[in-house]
Amino acid sequence: MKNLQELPELGDSINYLCLEHAVIEQNDTAIVAIQKEGRTPIPIAAMTCLLLGLGTSVTHAAIRTICENGCMAIWCGEHGERFYASGVGETRSAKNLLIQAKACMDQERHLEIAKRMYQIRFPNMKTDGLTLQQLRGMEGIRVRKAYELVSKTTGVRWKKRSYKAEDWDWADPVNQALSEANALLYGLCHAAVVSLGYSPGLGFIHTRKQLSFVYDVADFYKVETTIPAAFEAVRELTSGNDQKKLVRMKCRTYFANAHILSCVARDLTWMLQGETEEEQDNGLRVGTLWDDKMDTAFGGRNYAGSEVEK
CATH class of the missing domain: 3.100.10.20 (CRISPR-associated endonuclease Cas1, N-terminal domain)
Incomplete structure (x- = not known):
């Protein structure tokens, strides 16, 4: 079983x-x-x-x-x-959710996690001495250079990331393709986040949205997946092709080659729990009860016979 x-x-x-x-x-x-x-x-x-x-x-x-x-x-x-x-994902354990919630609500720990998220983008750089504002600026430069590079390699003209949520047709084809590709990545990351027992809404860089953590996680992988996929789809677009279908096919290839789900599991473990994964509470067959003195007490038992302190 x-x-x-x-x-x-x-x-x-x-x-x-x-x-x-x-x-x-x-x-x-x-x-x-x-x-x-x-x-x-x-x-x-x-x-x-x-x-x-x-x-x-x-x-x-x-x-x-x-x-x-x-x-x-x-x-x-x-x-x-x-x-x-x-629907319900694979895990019934709240261990990862509790780790995430505690880190999100503790300002010092929250900042530490946010810096770790940027460190995933810049693996060879120490982030300890940098402010969050400096890291945001560096990330902006990294993404801008990624757009410029893939535009040069594909020959697809690029101005800037620009779209209107209320008017899809306002954006040019490459911006539409980027939105389509990112939506697919969000869905995949959302599934991974929930399957691993985390909350999609408790973000560390993004905030105040029900998918804040999904956006946090997806940003790890856009430069290597959705950006080249979108530009390549536009490059191959002809009058008889369906752009959405092309984007979907390109994304499927890039996601598979990047092993996105494995990366999400690995990166979130390192980001929230340190260098090595903590021992899972796999042996718990019933839930535990919160206790103000012992942290937790065993669930699944009747405490009616317990001694009541006066």
């Missing part, structure tokens, strides 16, 4: 699968997607994230199988571009 306290090994899983216009049913211990082209078995036990897009319906038995196999089910818009809701 699977131990639901265990944190998932994301590196052993397929990144994600996006389904549209399909009926999803249980098929023995797996699931099957039924479309007009036929029936496609899905090895749900080997997956981390299933994106349920436009025109999908899923049976109760299929959802139960998805969750029991530790796969995150995400209901999203067309091509995974909008996040609407998610």
